Amino acid sequence: MSRVIVVTSGKGGVGKTTTSAAFSAGLASKGYKTAVIDFDVGLRNLDLIMGVERRVVYDFVNVINGEATLRQALIKDKRVDNLYILPASQTRDKDALTEEGVENVINDLKDDGFDYIICDSPAGIEKGAFMALYFADEAIIVTNPEVSSVRDSDRILGILQSKSRAAEEGNVVKEHLVITRYSPERVDSGDMISLDDIVEILSVPLLGVIPESGSVLQASNSGIPVIMDKESRAGQAYMDIVGRFLGEKIEHRFLDVEKQGFFKKLFG
Amino acid sequence: MGLFDIFRQNRKKNTATLAKERLQILIAHEHASGNGLNAPDYLPQLRNEIMEVIRKYVAVDDKSVNVNLEKGDDFDVLELNITLPDRQ
Numbered sequence: 001m002s003r004v005i006v007v008t009s010g011k012g013g014v015g016k017t018t019t020s021a022a023f024s025a026g027l028a029s030k031g032y033k034t035a036v037i038d039f040d041v042g043l044r045n046l047d048l049i050m051g052v053e054r055r056v057v058y059d060f061v062n063v064i065n066g067e068a069t070l071r072q073a074l075i076k077d078k079r080v081d082n083l084y085i086l087p088a089s090q091t092r093d094k095d096a097l098t099e100e101g102v103e104n105v106i107n108d109l110k111d112d113g114f115d116y117i118i119c120d121s122p123a124g125i126e127k128g129a130f131m132a133l134y135f136a137d138e139a140i141i142v143t144n145p146e147v148s149s150v151r152d153s154d155r156i157l158g159i160l161q162s163k164s165r166a167a168e169e170g171n172v173v174k175e176h177l178v179i180t181r182y183s184p185e186r187v188d189s190g191d192m193i194s195l196d197d198i199v200e201i202l203s204v205p206l207l208g209v210i211p212e213s214g215s216v217l218q219a220s221n222s223g224i225p226v227i228m229d230k231e232s233r234a235g236q237a238y239m240d241i242v243g244r245f246l247g248e249k250i251e252h253r254f255l256d257v258e259k260q261g262f263f264k265k266l267f268g
Numbered sequence: 269m270g271l272f273d274i275f276r277q278n279r280k281k282n283t284a285t286l287a288k289e290r291l292q293i294l295i296a297h298e299h300a301s302g303n304g305l306n307a308p309d310y311l312p313q314l315r316n317e318i319m320e321v322i323r324k325y326v327a328v329d330d331k332s333v334n335v336n337l338e339k340g341d342d343f344d345v346l347e348l349n350i351t352l353p354d355r356q
Contacts, residue, residue: 147287154295190282197288201295 002110004117006136008160010152012123014144015180018216019238020120021049022227023140026242028083029227032115035074037086037105039132040122041096044088050077051223052085061089064101070108079228084114097131106135125159133164138174141204144181145193153177154202176207178241183212184257195255208241210234211254300338311335318348326352 007020017038024036037060038046047053052075058068063086070086077083086105089096109117121132133139139160143153157175166173179195186192199206210216215232219225227242229235233254240250315335322328334349 147291150291151294154298158299187284190284193284193287193291197284201288201291 002114002117003137004106004119004135005138005140006119006121006133006160007140007142008121008129008133008156009123009142009149010125010129010156011144011149014142014149015178015210015216016123016142017046017049017120018220018226019140019142019178019180019210020046020118021225022235022238023242023245024116024118025050025077025080025083025225026227026239027116027118027245028077028080030242030246031082033082033084033113034116034118035084035086035109035114036118036120037132038088038120039097039128040120041088041094041128042090042092043122044090046120047075047085047087048223049220050085050225052077052087053223056087059087059089060105061091061093061096063105064096064098070105070112079224094127097128099131099134102131103135125156129156130159130163133160133173135165136160136173137166138176140176140178140207141202142178142180143198143202145179145183145187145195145198147193150193150198150201157202157204175204176245177202177204178207178210180210181212182209182254184255188257206252207244208237209252209255210237210241311337322350328353 005023007016007023009016017040020036024034028034036046036050038044039060040046041061044059047056055075058073060073062068063070063073074084074086077085106117119132119136122128133156141153141157143149160173160175161167164173177199179198182195183192187194195206195209211233213232213234215229216226216234219229219232219235226232226235227238230239237254240253243250315333318335319328319330319333322333328350332351332353334347336347336349338345338347
């Protein structure tokens, strides 16, 4: 049974594409046949984050318009088996994504035996974001510990549970919360809203917390999903998220200020 | 509030707490008002049909019928407010 998972947030710049890239690479590395689709028509970036930007020949909209087959447009990742990327189009035509077209592509992926279809949503609540969430069975809500991001997440949750096909058919889209750019030091000093408070406000089950980490930028610079950087805390936190999503019991990590030694405390 | 927090009164107010309070109030308000999103699509048509039925008996104008949907925890309340014209 294939599952369609939307990665969404409402607000831009919170880490949707980083999370989509990491999560799909993680699922694929665990042996699941995974496709990740960029829904940000006109502003595609998933290809760049995943380092396949020079291999884009056909895109999502070409497939919808029948100008290319799905097989031609899907880019097979060279580092991880079972991982396929469907890039967005750079067209400025806002109506390029049709409900029927998107549904056909998703159904074709299901028929091709994909276990997971990850939909990387654009920011905002326009057509692209709507199309990304419409066919979802589950949703990963990416939130930063910051007021505007939390508010937009709440709004996108409202849309998810009222406007998606699952909602129209009287079902519930399963929600998962991923908090990114988390800084335990700043939470400790009272400058950053804590993860408990975010979970309380949004009342969505917490899938994982990604600590603020320089390795995320380094990974995007190099076009390698950060989950493949096994040394980094962000990479490990994403791997935990994939494990938890697949039902493993994994403790949350990197939530507390790292303990400093006595002398470090004393002398800074 | 810990015992030693008394001595920290002069410190800048904890902005994370402020953020939480503001978000809770805002989100509660946005949920209560239906957010314009959670309001079902049938509301406008429902309103028109109710108007037609009322007009069979009383002459009311468009502005005097107010249909509102309030979200509760376990249930939603459909509120219908009709102002009848003054008795002649």
